[in-house]
Amino acid sequence: MVPADSPELLSCDDCGNVAVGNGRITCCEATMTATDPVDSVDEPELADLLGDVFGMSDTELEVCLCVMEGGAMSVNELADRIDYDRSVVARHLNHLAALGVVEKRRRLIEHGGHVYVYRPVAPEVVRERLTTAFMTWVRGATEQIGALRREKLESIADADGGESAWKLFREE
Incomplete structure (x- = not known):
């Protein structure tokens, strides 16, 4: 339904x-x-949509869900919790922060220095941000389809007598 x-x-x-x-x-x-x-056209699966449109891997989805479940965590805390290398977790968290599904904040450490802490964003905000990003993607996909249509029409109009007007676009 x-x-x-x-x-x-x-x-x-x-x-x-x-x-x-x-x-x-x-x-x-x-x-x-x-x-x-x-x-x-098949209905998209969530994992396919997240991967194809937002570039989220299964690992990144796991990192995201762990932050949403566990609350605010540093890269080290999260890496220990899900048993991934710190650099992998940091890369995924930065991408998730860029997408707006986790929030990245700098926390000063008592004895000097700082650490970044990643916090979950409210689900309704995540839905809104992903919807906006998806619609931006759809806009770009629509432009690509329009360009394809123009290329085909131009190839038909420019076709010489014996040359085929339908060419593969990946001939490069």
């Missing part, structure tokens, strides 16, 4: 633009209408 607040796939009856969203979205001065998803 699809949750009530799930975004819908919408399309414009006038120009064919598509959108994903909730509520009333307009295009060409008219409300976009709900469109059935394409049946040949």
Whole structure:
């Protein structure tokens, strides 16, 4: 069952633009209408989505879940807890902080120096940040599809008599 607040796939009856969203979205001065998803596209698994879109490995997901479960921890504390090398944990934590799913703060040490402590971010904030990042990714993917369409049209228009207009794009 699809949750009530799930975004819908919408399309414009006038120009064919598509959108994903909730509520009333307009295009060409008219409300976009709900469109059935394409049946040949599989629903993504969370692990695939996190890996493909955000570059998160299974190890990084494990690090993230450990911070969310265990609370604020330094790299050393987390590395000891999950039995990974400190450098691996540090790299993953920095990526997770860049994604906005953990918070990185510097803590001064009593006898001088400092250590970074990583804290979990509230789940609703994580959902919002990942959704925004995903929509940014979708925007870029849409631009790539548009470029592919332009390349094919240009190759058809430029085709000489006996040369095939359909070329592989990975010929380099």
